[in-house]
Amino acid sequence: MRVGIIGANGWLGAILGRRLLDSGVVTPDRLAVLTRDARSQPLYSGYAGVTWARDADDIVARCDVIVVSVRPHDWEDVILAAPGRLLISFMAGITLSDLAQTGARCARAMPNAAAELGKSYTPWIGDGLVTAGDAATLENVLSVLGSVERLHDEAHLELMAAVPGSGSAYPALMAQAMLDWLTQAGVAPETACRAVEGVICNAAQLLEGRIAQACQVLHDYRDYRGMTAAGLDAADAAGFSSSMRIALDAAVERGRMLRRQPAGGTS
Numbered sequence: 577m578r579v580g581i582i583g584a585n586g587w588l589g590a591i592l593g594r595r596l597l598d599s600g601v602v603t604p605d606r607l608a609v610l611t612r613d614a615r616s617q618p619l620y621s622g623y624a625g626v627t628w629a630r631d632a633d634d635i636v637a638r639c640d641v642i643v644v645s646v647r648p649h650d651w652e653d654v655i656l657a658a659p660g661r662l663l664i665s666f667m668a669g670i671t672l673s674d675l676a677q678t679g680a681r682c683a684r685a686m687p688n689a690a691a692e693l694g695k696s697y698t699p700w701i702g703d704g705l706v707t708a709g710d711a712a713t714l715e716n717v718l719s720v721l722g723s724v725e726r727l728h729d730e731a732h733l734e735l736m737a738a739v740p741g742s743g744s745a746y747p748a749l750m751a752q753a754m755l756d757w758l759t760q761a762g763v764a765p766e767t768a769c770r771a772v773e774g775v776i777c778n779a780a781q782l783l784e785g786r787i788a789q790a791c792q793v794l795h796d797y798r799d800y801r802g803m804t805a806a807g808l809d810a811a812d813a814a815g816f817s818s819s820m821r822i823a824l825d826a827a828v829e830r831g832r833m834l835r836r837q838p839a840g841g842t843s
């Protein structure tokens with residue numbers, strides 16, 4: 577397998593490139609990278625043998641698997657003709673039918689920020705040309721970022737861009753609200769940070785592997801009839817759940833616009 581990454585200097589492209597090399601899934605002589613900026617070369621300088629492609633045609637000539645990790649509005653500038661190749665796009669809002677114009681066998685994948693830790697949940701979807709062998713290749717490549725799951729409805733991938741694609745954004749939103757509440761009540765900022773980290777980062781680990789039981793966890797807290805039950809009831813009454821639904825709908829709507837707007841990405 578020879579892998580090419582277009583946008584290899586970007587946040588996600590660089591994580592993929594480095595993790596492919598560090599894991600040994602791809603050896604440096606089998607990785608080609610394309611960036612817009614030649615100054616980005618030091619990023620892969622520890623790996624002798626990585627090829628710096630001249631342009632998209634060069635990467636197609638060198639690779640059988642091509643990952644596109646540019647922002648959606650930059651896609652139109654990537655003139656890519658890749659018949660016979662497996663194309664994996666990370667771009668939100670660029671559909672399988674858009675990608676089909678490349679002539680490649682096409683797939684879309686949606687990693688998230690936890691890729692940096694090798695803990696992304698990465699759903700993907702392929703077009704009708706993707707073979708069983710391609711699926712194995714995809715799982716092999718994407719597994720360096722974390723866990724991988726094949727979906728069968730492209731609309732669901734857009735929903736995934738709003739949920740796992742958001743990375744730590746919504747936990748950060750909750751963290752900020754808690755920090756503000758504590759510090760406005762006079763708690764020292766450093767103490768507030770330790771307290772909120774204890775909830776958002778540490779206690780939340782109790783849900784790992786049992787997220788399907790979130791409803792039961794809430795039920796148990798409510799059953800206890802203590803302070804947290806009162807807080808949960810008040811949050812519900814103030815529209816917490818509907819706020820989340822409105823937020824996720826807005827994110828999906830933004831995803832539909834991304835290819836036409838000169839800023840932004842999934843995050």
Ligand SMILES: NC(=O)c1ccc[n+]([C@@H]2O[C@H](COP(=O)([O-])OP(=O)(O)OC[C@H]3O[C@@H](n4cnc5c(N)ncnc54)[C@H](OP(=O)(O)O)[C@@H]3O)[C@@H](O)[C@H]2O)c1
Nearest residue numbers: 583585586587588611612645646647650666667668841842
């Ligand atoms: N960040 C996330 O959590 C996340 C999650 C899931 C999916 N995604 C998707 O993944 C893609 C990359 O996201 P990102 O956060 O890594 O964005 P990013 O940091 O902005 O990286 C994009 C990279 O693409 C490069 N680029 C743009 N046009 C190019 C071209 N024609 N040829 C070669 N390189 C080109 C950019 O170069 P310059 O440095 O010159 O601009 C930049 O380095 C986006 O489509 C995003 O929607 C991101």
